[in-house]
Amino acid sequence: MDRVIARPVGGNVAWLPEEENEKDVFVVALETANNMDEATTRQSSTRRKSRASFSGFSHAMSDLCALPRKIASQRRKPPATPGNTTYTDLNSFQQEMPSADETTIEEPCAWDHGKHQHPHINAPGWLRRCVSTTFRHRRQTFDAPSRPATAKWTPKAPVVGLGVAPRILPEHGTCGAAARAAAAAQNEVLDVLRRIKKERLERKVPGDAESGVDVDTRPGETETTMARQDPSCQLPKELFTQILSYLDARSLIHSELVSRQCDFRPQPQTAPENSSDFQVGGRGFGNEQAGQDWKRTWKVRKALHQRWTDTHAAAIYLEGHYDSVYCVQFDENKILTGSRDRTIRIWDARTYRCTRILGVPSRSVPIASSPLVNSSGCRPFTKLFSQQYRIESESTSKRLIHHVGSVLCLQYDDELMITGSSDCCCIVWDIRADWTPIRRVRYHNAGVLDVCFDRKHVVSCSKDTTVCLWDRLTGELIHRLTGHRGPVNAVQLRGNLAVSASGDGVAKLWNLVSGNCIKEFPSKDRGMACVEFSPDSRTIFAGGNDRVIYQFDASSGELLREFNGHNGLVRSLHLDSANGRVVSGSYDTSVRAYDIRTGNPIVELTGWTTSWILSAKLDYRRIIATSQDSRVVVIDFGYNLPGIELLERQHSSKPRAQQVCAHDESHKPH
Numbered sequence: 001m002d003r004v005i006a007r008p009v010g011g012n013v014a015w016l017p018e019e020e021n022e023k024d025v026f027v028v029a030l031e032t033a034n035n036m037d038e039a040t041t042r043q044s045s046t047r048r049k050s051r052a053s054f055s056g057f058s059h060a061m062s063d064l065c066a067l068p069r070k071i072a073s074q075r076r077k078p079p080a081t082p083g084n085t086t087y088t089d090l091n092s093f094q095q096e097m098p099s100a101d102e103t104t105i106e107e108p109c110a111w112d113h114g115k116h117q118h119p120h121i122n123a124p125g126w127l128r129r130c131v132s133t134t135f136r137h138r139r140q141t142f143d144a145p146s147r148p149a150t151a152k153w154t155p156k157a158p159v160v161g162l163g164v165a166p167r168i169l170p171e172h173g174t175c176g177a178a179a180r181a182a183a184a185a186q187n188e189v190l191d192v193l194r195r196i197k198k199e200r201l202e203r204k205v206p207g208d209a210e211s212g213v214d215v216d217t218r219p220g221e222t223e224t225t226m227a228r229q230d231p232s233c234q235l236p237k238e239l240f241t242q243i244l245s246y247l248d249a250r251s252l253i254h255s256e257l258v259s260r261q262c263d264f265r266p267q268p269q270t271a272p273e274n275s276s277d278f279q280v281g282g283r284g285f286g287n288e289q290a291g292q293d294w295k296r297t298w299k300v301r302k303a304l305h306q307r308w309t310d311t312h313a314a315a316i317y318l319e320g321h322y323d324s325v326y327c328v329q330f331d332e333n334k335i336l337t338g339s340r341d342r343t344i345r346i347w348d349a350r351t352y353r354c355t356r357i358l359g360v361p362s363r364s365v366p367i368a369s370s371p372l373v374n375s376s377g378c379r380p381f382t383k384l385f386s387q388q389y390r391i392e393s394e395s396t397s398k399r400l401i402h403h404v405g406s407v408l409c410l411q412y413d414d415e416l417m418i419t420g421s422s423d424c425c426c427i428v429w430d431i432r433a434d435w436t437p438i439r440r441v442r443y444h445n446a447g448v449l450d451v452c453f454d455r456k457h458v459v460s461c462s463k464d465t466t467v468c469l470w471d472r473l474t475g476e477l478i479h480r481l482t483g484h485r486g487p488v489n490a491v492q493l494r495g496n497l498a499v500s501a502s503g504d505g506v507a508k509l510w511n512l513v514s515g516n517c518i519k520e521f522p523s524k525d526r527g528m529a530c531v532e533f534s535p536d537s538r539t540i541f542a543g544g545n546d547r548v549i550y551q552f553d554a555s556s557g558e559l560l561r562e563f564n565g566h567n568g569l570v571r572s573l574h575l576d577s578a579n580g581r582v583v584s585g586s587y588d589t590s591v592r593a594y595d596i597r598t599g600n601p602i603v604e605l606t607g608w609t610t611s612w613i614l615s616a617k618l619d620y621r622r623i624i625a626t627s628q629d630s631r632v633v634v635i636d637f638g639y640n641l642p643g644i645e646l647l648e649r650q651h652s653s654k655p656r657a658q659q660v661c662a663h664d665e666s667h668k669p670h
Contacts, residue, residue, distance in 0.1 A: 249298045281619020282332040283578045284647045293646070300643040304621060307637040308593075311603050313622075314639035315380035318347055318632035320354045322363050325626035327409050328615050332649050335624060337632055338407030338419060346435075352386045352634065358435055359402045378605060382639070401427055401437035409450045416472070418458060420448030426460055428475070441475050443468040452493040457512065459498050461488035467500050469512055479515040483508060490573075492533035499540055499554075503527035507542045509554060521552045521559075530573040532582065539596075541582060543570030549584055549594075561599045565592055572616045572625075579620050585613030591625050591635070593618065608633055620647065 232240050244252060284301060286292050307313065323340035330336065334355075335347040343359040405423030412418070417429040426448055428439040446463035453459065453472055461467045467481035467488055486503030498510045507521040507528055526545035533540055539560070543549040549563035549570055568588035575582045581602060583593045590606040591613060603623075611628035618624070621638035638644040 249295075253295075280574065280576070280617045281330055281622070282647070282649050284620025286646055286648070296643060297646045300641070300646050301620075304638055304641060304644070304647070307641065308602055311378040311605070313380055313603075313605075313635045313637045314382045314384065315608055316352055316384040316386070316634040316636060316639075318352055318354070318386045318634065319630070320345060320386070321630045321632075322361050323406075323630055324614065324628045325630060325632055326407065326614050328617055328624055328626050328632065329411060330617065330619075330624055335632070335634075336410060336412060336417070337626060338410045339630070340406040342403050342405060342407060342421075344407055344410065344419060347386075347632075352384075354386070356435070358429070359407070378603070380608070380635070401440050403427060405447070408447060411451055411453060413453075416453075418451050418453055420451045420460055422447035424448065424462070426451060426458075439475050441470065443470065443477055443480070446487075449488065450490045452491055452498075454493055454495075457493065459491050459493045459512075461491040461500055463487040465502070467491060467498065467510065469498070469515075479512065481510050481515055481517070483517050486527060489527075489529045490531040492531055494533050494535070494537045497533075497537055497554075499531055499533045501528035501531035501542050501544070503529075503544075505544070507531055507540060507552070509540070519554070519557050521550070521557060523550065524548070529569060529571055530584075532573045532575040534575060535577050541573050541575060543573055543584060545569050547586070549573065549582075551596075551599075563592075563594050563599060563601075565601060565604065566590065568612075571612065571614055574617045576618050576620070581618060583616050583618040583623055585616035585625050587612045589613060589627075591616055591623055593623065605635060608635065 231243075235243075244255065247255065284304075286294075286297050318335070318337075321337065321339040321341055321343070325337050325339045327338040328335065330349060333349050335349050335352075337345050337347070339345070341361045341363060343357050343361050345354050346356040346358070347354050403419065403421040403423055403425070405421040407419055407421050409420040410417060412429075412431060415431060417431055417435070418426055419429070420426050424442055424444050424446060426441045426443075427437050428441065430436045430438045444460065444462035444464050444466065448460050448462050451458065451460045456472055457469055457478070458472050459467060459469050465482070465484045465486060465488060467484075468477060469479040469481065470477045481498075481500075484500065484502040484504055484506070486505075488500050488502045490501045492499050496512045498512055499507060500510065501507045505523045505525075505527045507523075508517045509519040509521070510516070511518050521540060521542060523542070523544055523546055528542050528544035530544070531540065531542045533554075538554050540552040540554050541549060542552070547564075547566045547568060547570060549566075550559060551561040551563070552558065553560055563582075563584070566584065566586040566588055567590075568586045570584050570586050572585035573582065575596070577596075580596050581593050582596050583591065585591050588606070589609055589611065590604065591608065592604050593602040594600065595602055605623075609625065609627035609629060609631060614626050614628060616623060616625040621636065621644070623635040624632065625635070626632050638647070
């Protein structure tokens with residue numbers, strides 16, 4: 001606590017610091033108080049005036065009005081003793097002041113109105129009125145508090161400058177006081193935590209052992225160590241495999257280093273018995289057998305993905321049909337195509353050789369195909385043409401059931417193949433009985449444009465604007481779905497739901513149990529020609545005359561995304577859910593593939609055929625498209641890729657396609 005001595009100076013009273021304490025000097029000038037007292041005496045003796053006049057106190061009043069402002073600007077505490085004393089005159093105020101040796105006041109600081117008050121606050125009313133009243137408009141000046149020349153004034157806190165004077169800053173450092181206080185508080189908390197931890201270790205009381213909270217594995221800190229267990233040995237195999245399925249290849253490699261007892265090799269998987277998702281082509285995950293070298297498989301898939309990104313592919317042309325090829329489906333062993341020449345051709349997917357013809361062709365001489373020219377966009381790095389083999393078609397005497405019109409659609413699985421034709425009929429073929437036709441079904445009054453089936457039902461659509469649902473085993477009609485106002489061009493089936501696209505510009509979602517339409521998905525302009533239904537029944541893709549591919553939410557009917565880029569009617573769509581791609585074929589002779597997760601285009605192949613694209617399907621490594629020019633083009637991104645056989649489901653020792661092709665027009669990629 002700094003001691004400040006109050007001494008009278010002339011007619012004034014000043015508080016001055018002791019010589020040994022070089023602290024604040026706070027001077028209060030009260031000289032004008034004596035002048036005011038004398039003026040008051042003269043006023044009382046002059047009773048001739050009708051009212052009191054303060055004109056004689058002009059200078060005194062000005063100084064008194066400036067006095068509280070001087071005091072407030074310094075923001076210092078008043079003396080403790082005079083704070084609660086009421087003075088009647090100036091003499092009594094000076095008499096009450098203690099001597100210089102006896103008076104001490106607290107360290108100057110901001111005014112505390114609750115504890116200390118300035119002396120003039122408790123003064124009599126006349127004194128307060130004199131202080132607060134002025135009758136002359138005189139510009140007030142504020143002078144800095146005077147201090148002896150020998151005094152060294154060092155404030156502890158910054159002082160606001162008077163007028164244009166700069167602020168007075170303390171010489172000692174006070175910066176960082178808040179940070180030091182926070183650090184001190186943090187140190188106290190840490191000390192408490194250390195003390196609690198020490199007491200716990202002394203008592204040997206474990207933490208929350210059930211959840212693992214409060215378990216410290218740092219060496220030397222605890223007496224016990226955490227039990228380390230391999231999750232592959234503790235968790236069920238199915239659960240652990242599901243957890244690993246969310247990891248990418250690099251994370252999986254790191255996990256293999258941690259869990260040495262786990263078998264990270266893929267296990268064989270089987271599709272659900274009632275699954276309606278018949279994978280076209282292959283999945284690209286190898287033979288899916290135990291013991292597969294998944295690291296090499298991953299490297300091959302990475303190289304194949306780069307080829308998709310760079311549009312680095314070979315073009316293999318299958319020639320043999322006599323007219324336009326309307327439909328195609330394939331797997332890793334065979335390719336099936338249906339044509340306007342009324343036949344279905346079966347091709348070997350590895351040698352690209354036609355191995356069988358189902359049906360009787362409508363003509364014996366093929367149409368003249370236009371010569372292929374270099375495409376304007378991305379070109380194949382090599383062109384291959386299948387060799388022509390003379391294969392006898394099935395005679396009418398041997399096959400009593402066959403199509404007498406164009407084969408417009410087909411689908412097959414491991415047991416049956418069902419085809420639809422412009423002769424208004426569907427034919428069911430038994431694959432296991434050497435492709436024998438076992439049933440002809442006719443429920444439409446016009447050409448059958450599309451067909452789709454699962455393990456229980458078959459759904460077909462026609463130009464007669466209807467959709468028919470019938471039993472796969474018996475062929476009996478279950479429901480006839482009506483509601484479209486134009487030809488139904490495409491249909492897809494997923495469980496108890498079916499979606500159809502029509503030339504009236506609307507795609508409809510049907511409940512096959514009740515036979516009712518439960519939702520509609522309209523296009524923005526004109527009709528729809530193709531539709532795709534995702535395996536999880538959540539997304540619907542549709543395209544048509546307006547050159548746009550729509551992606552709808554099947555539950556809400558909301559339009560999620562539009563795929564643009566085609567310059568003609570979008571004739572065909574196919575979704576490869578295993579690899580996240582959708583392919584489209586258009587009348588502008590182009591084939592496009594999009595990423596279904598982002599909507600970005602992956603490849604754009606224009607001019608790889610000489611006419612309209614009528615159908616397009618894809619799998620992990622290739623796109624197969626059919627055209628009006630009677631050709632089938634296989635766009636193979638895995639052609640001559642080292643290790644590509646690791647991605648195939650079945651291995652074969654048969655020679656590759658380039659060994660059985662008649663022509664090999666190779667050139668370096670552009």
